[in-house]
Amino acid sequence: MTPEHIKLVTDTVPVLRENGVALTSYFYKRMLNNNPELKNVFNLDHQSTGRQPRALAAAVLAYAEHIENPSVLAKAIEHITTKHVSLNIQADQYAIVGENLLHSISEVLDVPMESDLIAAWKEAYLQLADILINVEKSKYQGLTEQNGGWAGWREFEITAIDASENAKKFTLKATDKQEILAAKAGQFISVKVKVPNHDLEQPQQFTFAEAQNDAYQIEVKPEVDHTEYSVANILLDTYKVGDKVLVSAPIAKS
Numbered sequence: 001m002t003p004e005h006i007k008l009v010t011d012t013v014p015v016l017r018e019n020g021v022a023l024t025s026y027f028y029k030r031m032l033n034n035n036p037e038l039k040n041v042f043n044l045d046h047q048s049t050g051r052q053p054r055a056l057a058a059a060v061l062a063y064a065e066h067i068e069n070p071s072v073l074a075k076a077i078e079h080i081t082t083k084h085v086s087l088n089i090q091a092d093q094y095a096i097v098g099e100n101l102l103h104s105i106s107e108v109l110d111v112p113m114e115s116d117l118i119a120a121w122k123e124a125y126l127q128l129a130d131i132l133i134n135v136e137k138s139k140y141q142g143l144t145e146q147n148g149g150w151a152g153w154r155e156f157e158i159t160a161i162d163a164s165e166n167a168k169k170f171t172l173k174a175t176d177k178q179e180i181l182a183a184k185a186g187q188f189i190s191v192k193v194k195v196p197n198h199d200l201e202q203p204q205q206f207t208f209a210e211a212q213n214d215a216y217q218i219e220v221k222p223e224v225d226h227t228e229y230s231v232a233n234i235l236l237d238t239y240k241v242g243d244k245v246l247v248s249a250p251i252a253k254s
């Protein structure tokens with residue numbers, strides 16, 4: 001990036017941060033309207049709480065602020081890419097997020113898409129996207145290289161549902177009957193379910209309380225005051241032994 005472009009970006013970070021809510025709500029509305037298939041990727045229950053929407057835009061702003069020394073964000077990059085890999089985020093989806101984010105920045109700052117300012121933000125976004133895409137690529141590769149490991153989604157069957165205090169324990173076995181990656185206590189998987197009465201799937205992370213070997217067991221607790229997209233409530237209310245879910249490989253929290 002040229003020094004002029006870096007200045008354009010860093011000078012506008014505070015304004016965008018002040019308008020953070022407008023930026024993120026415009027961004028998500030626009031993106032999910034134009035690319036409704038992403039409703040299967042983003043957890044719509046989290047969208048309703050506003051937690052995740054703020055996280056993505058805040059991370060882009062934090063990166064932009066430190067554009068001359070992105071190494072200060074190494075921890076954040078590790079955290080984001082771990083989450084992305086557990087959700088099977090793909091390189092080509094970065095273009096969609098970027099396009100919508102740039103339109104949202106143009107809207108919030110009230111500058112045309114063809115301006116120098118948006119060109120500078122585009123460079124900043126692409127630089128960050130490139131870092132994330134490369135880290136994610138090596139994480140996917142690392143997962144496939146381990147015994148029983150895989151990248152993306154794999155079909156599992158619910159083989160048992162046991163009641164425990166205020167929760168149910170779901171036992172999940174791979175339907176291909178092949179080896180599955182062993183997991184340590186504290187690692188997590190994403191589980192994807194079908195949302196009843198909608199043509200939609202929704203993912204959610206579950207952390208293992210104990211080490212796991214030839215099956216995975218997740219504890220599912222009911223979620224109060226959540227939307228119809230709560231994966232925990234969908235599992236508890238509609239899934240039975242013999243039903244199938246999609247599962248991503250266990251990964252360590254960062």
Ligand code: HEM
Nearest residue numbers: 041042043046052055056059060080083089093094097129
């Ligand atoms: C430069 C681009 C991106 C940045 C800076 C970014 C940043 C983030 C951050 C900070 C989080 C929250 C992590 C957490 O849960 O603690 C997140 C989660 C997530 N990101 Fe990204 N992301 C980017 C691109 C993408 C792309 C291209 C996709 C796919 C379309 C995507 C999909 C998701 C999803 C589905 C979640 C989890 C949301 C949830 O559970 O509610 N992100 N991202």
